Amino acid sequence: AAAPKPLPPFASWKTADAMIVHSSSTIELKRSAFGSSVITPSEKLFIRNNLPTPDAAIVADRDAWVLQVEGVKKPASFSLKQLRAMGVESVTTVLQCSGNGRGFFPSKPSGTPWQVGAAGCVVWSGVPVKALIEACGGVADGMAFMTGTGGEKLPEGVDPKSLIVERSMPLKAFEDAILAWELNGSPLPLAHGGPLRLIVPGYTGVNNIKYIKRLAFTQTQTEAKIQKHGYRITAAGQESSPNDPSVWEMPVKSWITAPLADNGELSAGQTVIQGVAFGGVHAVRLVEVSADGGKSWHKARFFGPDMGKYAWRQFSVTLPLSAGAHKLVSRATDTAGNVQPEQRLENAHGYNNNSWADHAVSVTVA
Ligand code: MSS
Known part of the structure; x- marks a missing residue:
């Protein structure tokens, strides 16, 4: 490297x-x-x-x-x-x-x-x-x-x-x-x-x-x-036009920050999963976490001080992880009811990616 x-x-x-x-x-x-x-x-x-x-x-x-x-x-x-x-x-x-x-x-x-x-x-x-x-x-x-x-x-x-x-x-x-x-x-x-x-x-x-x-x-x-022409949501493969929506308000988003695959060895058992979540111009209301790539979801808890609706919240949930491979994902919902989507909004310049699937973390438990 x-x-x-x-x-x-x-x-x-x-x-x-x-x-x-x-x-x-x-x-x-x-x-x-x-x-x-x-x-x-x-x-x-x-x-x-x-x-x-x-x-x-x-x-x-x-x-x-x-x-x-x-x-x-x-x-x-x-x-x-x-x-x-x-x-x-x-x-x-x-x-x-x-x-x-x-x-x-x-x-x-x-x-x-x-x-x-x-x-x-x-x-x-x-x-x-x-x-x-x-x-x-x-x-x-x-x-x-x-x-x-x-x-x-x-x-x-x-x-x-x-x-x-x-x-x-x-x-x-x-x-x-x-x-x-x-x-x-x-x-x-x-x-x-x-x-x-x-x-x-x-x-x-x-x-x-x-x-x-x-x-x-x-x-x-x-x-x-x-x-x-810059900072607009332009259809993939197209030239930007001033009629394309400008990148302004941020969409609801979250991602896991721990544990990560490269974090050293994870052993089977109760595992603290944590991350950050925010809703752009709306406060974030809910975060759910999945350890099986989005098949089953568990409600996370916010921790730490609430610094207002424009700040992010730290979240955590403790889940039992068995030996083997796990796909950890998080999904946030804001107070306006917007839910973080599974798929990114495809666009030519790669803006506003809030796909929960794209932000998955793969971990291997010993
Ligand atoms: N401003 C100015 N004046 N200049 C420049 O360049 N950039 C942008 C903002 N502002 C600029 C400005 C961008 S693009 C971003 S991101 C930001 O900034 C960043 O910040 P920091 O502080 O972090 O560096 Mo993209 O959407």
Whole structure:
């Protein structure tokens, strides 16, 4: 096997042996490294960058960072220092890449073959977007989308729309959104969007714009390529079209984190099976676990603190495992009644994989 790739310098502070480095801009957490506490330590949070990370100079003077606000009654610019004085809220969310689980698509869509680790459950603190809107006299009439723009410097001589990380989402997304400057109790690291990041609870990773420089309320979706053609659920084998559904709210999902086949030897008897489950914009209500690939199901119990509807819950169930091979799977249901499906939704780019069958763990008991 090839030697594991080293962490890139901007992420050198990550726990190296817990991560899978696909490339310098795509780093996921190993399935064996989620642990049994609800919060993912920042050192274990995955990284996905569509563009090179900005220069660390942008976090040297955090308070000087400027956010431009448009599509409100009174458009204005605010420094991070001013934003801090406008209000504070804290929200725990699952941050999950739209392509998490792409690695399980037999069609091998292009893009990073993430398994389960392009996800974490973390605490963000910052100013509610609602407070910002209020300070700006309200959303201007006729706006249907909230649009965030990443602060990366773009190379000269290329059409900015082809590269810029700019995403639009339905206007209602502002309700629980925050502009965060803190992650898990520390100033937001550059790798995760410091000094300021848009957090849209329940929406897939790409909508959570790092180093945000502009927040706009708009009548239409941005013309940026990452919105128009990227991150859409396109039928397998087809070219993406702006009419395909955009990847926004996350569907209900769960996966087992222990035991794993490579966890050492399992001996026959009572076995604690555990994992994580979440419902996107809805809380997760129920998790069932099967040790026979989905033939019979057992209700799991949630453990640990409930960090709110946008967080994941840790679940566990203790089942007697006999000697031999077992296929462990979990199936979550959210409070809206959505049940994690057996099969993935086939799509050209491998987004939103929440198939319980794809996330099965095969273990052998001695
Ligand atoms: N933002 C910006 N500005 N840039 C970039 O690149 N990316 C995305 C988000 N945001 C970006 C942004 C993605 S795509 C994701 S996932 C996320 O982010 C991640 O995060 P972290 O912190 O983990 O790295 Mo897929 O859907």
